[in-house]
Amino acid sequence: MAILVNKETRVLVQGITGREGAFHSRLMVEYGTKIVAGVTPGRGGQSVDGIPVFDSVEEAIAAVGPVDVSVLFVPAPFAADAILEALDAGIKGMVIITEGIPVQDMLKVTRAFEVAGPDHWFIGPNCPGIITPGQCKIGIMPAQVFLPGPIGVISRSGTLTYEVVAQLTRAGLGQSTCVGIGGDPIVGLDFVEVLRLFHQDPETEAVVLIGEIGGTDEEEAADYIRREMKKPVVAFVAGKTAPEGKRMGHAGAIIMGRMGTAQSKIDAFTAAGVPVAEMPDQIPHLVQKALRQ
């Protein structure tokens, strides 16, 4: 049922006493997410909306019991340390909302997760989070646009995901799980890894993939879909008008020389038999068509 998170998932919030952390913790609880504790070093003993706050992840787990996923609102300079702390305390899943974490910090985090083993995963950084509609929201996305259903959604973007999901919902196409993998050059779960999870999930019938310029993650996804994916995928790629050598908002959204253009990604999907929407409003129709076939 769905992927990575559901109504049983026990969630810890790192950086819970900050403005964003406190605000979004409240919204997550309202949605029904099981937030069991928060951590801010130096703020142990306080509480945020009744959620107990601890000085360390270790203390939090000792007091409230096991945690499945930690969501991080920790400021960029301290984020990598907070991630490694959660990993060391035995947490297997992490959602990193923070934007602007240094690349070399993320290289260390990525390597630490590799060493920890394949049952460990993280999403982000610089991402909106993950939501299994009707069950569990871990992140900052607006809950009202989501609807439970059979469509998996993966995206490198935040607001563009909400845009696409709102259109799916309006067309009656609910979502199994929506994953915002993040707009940074170095991210945790990538398109291929999330596609594989959707491929194995009995409740997901089709997948919408929202890519953008920069890197080769979309090309690798197209290759995976061509080789292994049996469920239909519909793609969209943002940035057809983006010039070479300019960062388009996201740290990872940059065309370098001939690398990372929207056209290269669209060509890769087309070659893999994946329908590519020209505009987001065509996505629901393409999904319905793919589901009928």
Add this chain to the structure above:
Amino acid sequence: MKVHEYQAKALFAQHQIPIPRGQVANSPEEARLIATDLGFPVAIKAQVLVGGRGKAGGIQIASGPEEAFQAAERILSMRIKGLPVEKVLVEEALPISTEFYLGLIVDRSLERTVLMASALGGVDIEEVALTQPDAIAKVPVDPFLGLCDFQIRACARKIRISPDLLTPFVAIARNLYALFAKADATLAEINPLVLTKDGRLIAADAKLLLDDSALYRQKAIAQWREEVEEDPLEREAHQKGLAYVRLQGEVGIIGNGAGLTMTTLDAVQRAGAQPANFLDIGGGARADVVREGLTLILKDPQVKGIFINIFGGITRCDEVAKGILQALEGVDLAVPCVVRLTGTREEEGRRLLEGTPLIWAPTMEDGAQKIAELVKK
């Protein structure tokens, strides 16, 4: 962040990477003095933060004081890809026997720093990667262990570095990685790494890119930051911290979130107009940021219309609408402006904009159509 060759070389020297003897000059006279001091021939190299200076004539060899003066004078009066050359690096011209390539880059798909080496130095390495991928030796670096000597030796063997050069080659690669890690670089390149006729390995060129997200802990290097955008509007945007990129079209665009803003540009082009810019005001939609963005876009003389596309999300639409109206106070809106706002309390947001010069659009695609038609009138 980019740094100049002379700055990168100063960091190389601090990390025991051999560089040619040389010094920076701000004037032809200074170049002549430095060159005379070094002895001839010398290389005079434009210091400018864009690629392709060689092809633009920004590197010249001088064999006497007068030639050095004249070469520096020519180069210091150049603009390369729009940027004025303000400094030249005057260096001993190396007696070249062979040229190698040595570089470290962050590989996005491997999620590792990768050491790359090639015997085909002095040419465009991206071209080599495309046409002769086998000519490049690559090895991924474990961020906790660092670059190990055996990995460097493996690269050296693959590109057939002669055994007597192995010790200096390993030292240079090891020191380059130390610098790369310490300076929070995302790219460090020596192209070419020159083997001189008298058997020394020297970094003839130096390229270094630093991670913008890490500048807060690289204070000394961050002081070197200089504005590289020639476009005055991009300069102003950067000073204000706006994620703005100027383009060639006639429709000014404001969106929230990178992906949605890029898609808004694409939508405008698809509707038959051209975007004048990319401006992402971030995930929320704060009134002061909208205002700064609008003010900036209206300074672009090419802009014949504006399209604001906001996905409200957690911020309510009526709040965003109030923000846009506040932003417009005191702004002379001489061009049509289409607003698309969606999210919670959309209806209240729409009503707030009634009776104002702003044109409401229910969807991004419809908004793009409307603004494309308006700018054609």
